Amino acid sequence: MWRYFVGAGAALLLAVAGMFLFRGTAASRAELPAAPAAVAEAAEEEALPDEAPKASAxxxxxxxxxxxxxxxxxxxxxxxxxxxxxxxxxxxDANGDGKLAFEEWAIKTTDKFGGADKDKSGALTRAEFLATAPKPRKAAPKCACPKPAAKAEQADEQE
Known part of the structure; x- marks a missing residue:
């Protein structure tokens, strides 16, 4: 019988501890800092245009x-x-003679094949052929927006 009382007491203690933990984390949440006054005023003064800007003609x-x-x-x-x-x-035209030989025309491909053929057998295995796959190109960033830290530093400098 005493096991039931101990179990009920433990459950009650866990419930109370959980309630205090929940209230403690909710109260300690940090609010976002207010926008600097200079930035807020500038945002209010600038009116948005009626239509989007157009590309050049x-x-x-x-x-x-x-x-x-x-x-x-x-x-x-x-x-x-x-x-x-x-x-x-x-x-x-590698040798500069004004004539383009097949070897000059295919030099990049020939060099790529020679570099991939690690065992110099004259044939590419599957693993060697995998090395000739073109590398994926990185996409250029579409926006060159300043980072938030840079904006904060600019606002500090203006004050």
Whole structure:
């Protein structure tokens, strides 16, 4: 019989302790700090525009035209048009003789194969072929917003 009394007492003590713990954590929650006065005033003064800002009127083709027109005379000469092709050819022409041999054209692929063929057998195993997979590109950040700490430092400097 005394076991029942001890069990009931323990349950009652746990319930009371739980109640105190719950009230203690609820009361100790930190509230968010108020916005600095300078930031709050600036936010109130700036009115939002009626409509979203528009992109520039330049079309995609106009931008492409401007990339080719190096001297900005609104005309693309043959030299300007072929300049990007000449640069690409010059990168591939390893010996600079003005002729592009197959080995020069395929040098990047040949080097990649040679680097992946670790046992120099002339053939790639599955594990070696896996090393030739292109690396995933990191996505560029879309927003260059300042970090919250930087905003707080700027507000401190203004005061």
């Amino acid at each position: 330049k079309t995609r083709e106009q931008k492409r035209f401007d990339r080719y027109d190096k001297d900005r005379n609104d005309a693309i000469t043959r030299e300007e048009y072929l300049l990007s092709r000449r640069k690409a050819f010059a990168k591939l």
